[in-house]
Amino acid sequence: AQTVTQSQPEMSVQEAETVTLSCTYDTSESDYYLFWYKQPPSRQMILVIRQEAYKQQNATENRFSVNFQKAAKSFSLKISDSQLGDAAMYFCAYNSGYALNFGKGTSLLVTP
Amino acid sequence: SQTIHQWPATLVQPVGSPLSLECTVEGTSNPNLYWYRQAAGRGLQLLFYSVGIGQISSEVPQNLSASRPQDRQFILSSKKLLLSDSGFYLCAWSVGAVPYNEQFFGPGTRLTVL
Numbered sequence: 001a002q003t004v005t006q007s008q009p010e011m012s013v014q015e016a017e018t019v020t021l022s023c024t025y026d027t028s029e030s031d032y033y034l035f036w037y038k039q040p041p042s043r044q045m046i047l048v049i050r051q052e053a054y055k056q057q058n059a060t061e062n063r064f065s066v067n068f069q070k071a072a073k074s075f076s077l078k079i080s081d082s083q084l085g086d087a088a089m090y091f092c093a094y095n096s097g098y099a100l101n102f103g104k105g106t107s108l109l110v111t112p
Numbered sequence: 113s114q115t116i117h118q119w120p121a122t123l124v125q126p127v128g129s130p131l132s133l134e135c136t137v138e139g140t141s142n143p144n145l146y147w148y149r150q151a152a153g154r155g156l157q158l159l160f161y162s163v164g165i166g167q168i169s170s171e172v173p174q175n176l177s178a179s180r181p182q183d184r185q186f187i188l189s190s191k192k193l194l195l196s197d198s199g200f201y202l203c204a205w206s207v208g209a210v211p212y213n214e215q216f217f218g219p220g221t222r223l224t225v226l
Contacts, residue, residue, distance in 0.1 A: 004155075035214060043200060045156075045217035091155055098144065098163075099171060100215055102155030 004094050006103035013082045014111050020067075021077045021106045023092030029053075032096040034068065034075045039089040039105070048090070051075065084110050114139035118203050118218040125225055131176075131190040133221050135203030138184065143205040145186040146215060147178055150200040162186060198225045 003026045013019035025034070036048040051059045051068050058066050063083075067076045079086055087110040092103040115138045125131060137143050144163050148156040158171045160178035168178050175194060179187045186203060200222050204215040 033214075037217075042219070043150075043222075044219050045202060045204075047214050047216065050214050098146075098161045098169070099158040100146075100148075100156070102157075104153075104155045 004092055004101050004103040006090075006092055006106050008106045009104075010107045010109065012109045012111060013079070013086075015082055015084060017082055018078060018080045019082055019108065021079075021090050021092075021108070023075045023077070023103055025073050025075065025092070025094045025101075027073070027094065027096065029096040032094060034066075035093040035095065035100070036064070036066070036075075036077045037091045037093060037102075038086075039091060040087075045091070049077070079108075082110050084112065086110050114205070114216065116203060116205055116216060116218040118201075118221050120221060121219065122222045123224070125193050125223065127195055127225055128192045131188070131193050131197070131223070133188040133201055133203075133223075135186040135188075135218055136184055137186075137205045140184070140205070140207055142183060143207055145180060145184075146204040146206075147186065147188050148202045148204060148217075150202060150220075152199070156202065160188070193225045195225050198223055 005024045032053045034051045038046045038048050049059050049061045049064050063080045065078045089105045091105045093100045117136050146161045147159040150156045162168050162180045176190050200220050202220045203218040206213045206215045
């Protein structure tokens with residue numbers, strides 16, 4: 001079974017600073033996708049960024065980028081120039097089939 | 113553009129009562145549909161998914177069931193709720209025969225079983 005581990009239950013960052021959220025996963029598959037979702041207080045899950053395992057280039061979406069290390073099975077999210085609106089729960093997710101396997105999440109606090 | 117609706121937004125039900133949560137998707141055809149549950153302080157757990165009308169796959173054995181009576185409608189049901197059924201229920205959709213595509217989530221239903 002695939003598992004996704006987020007070892008940081010909570011993280012804090014100052015506005016305009018950079019923060020990195022960690023994620024590791026366990027799989028025997030060679031073809032899969034990885035995602036970061038954001039869940040603000042409204043609790044709606046919002047896709048932040050995705051990474052295809054066969055692509056070596058790290059995905060980037062504006063202030064959000066990932067560091068994908070396939071051999072190490074690591075998939076961290078970097079948020080640059082943090083904004084107050086970035087405060088939320090962040091979930092790492094793995095997909096090799098229909099199911100998304102989620103980590104337990106990291107709560108990100110952004111301080112002014 | 114595609115939108116996904118869920119209702120009700122909040123529900124409080126007594127133990128042993130029935131349940132029906134509804135999810136509908138607009139702006140796309142033949143989507144893959146999913147029901148997830150999020151317990152307090154936890155990530156999401158996939159309950160059911162459907163790749164077409166009348167096609168339901170169950171990921172977790174429980175007293176819940178799902179149905180897909182129409183292409184863009186997905187219903188989560190229970191005949192008798194348990195206390196452990198409390199949680200936040202999210203419906204999601206994706207498109208494409210390849211299941212690797214990202215999933216898009218609805219606003220969710222908060223269910224409290226008393």
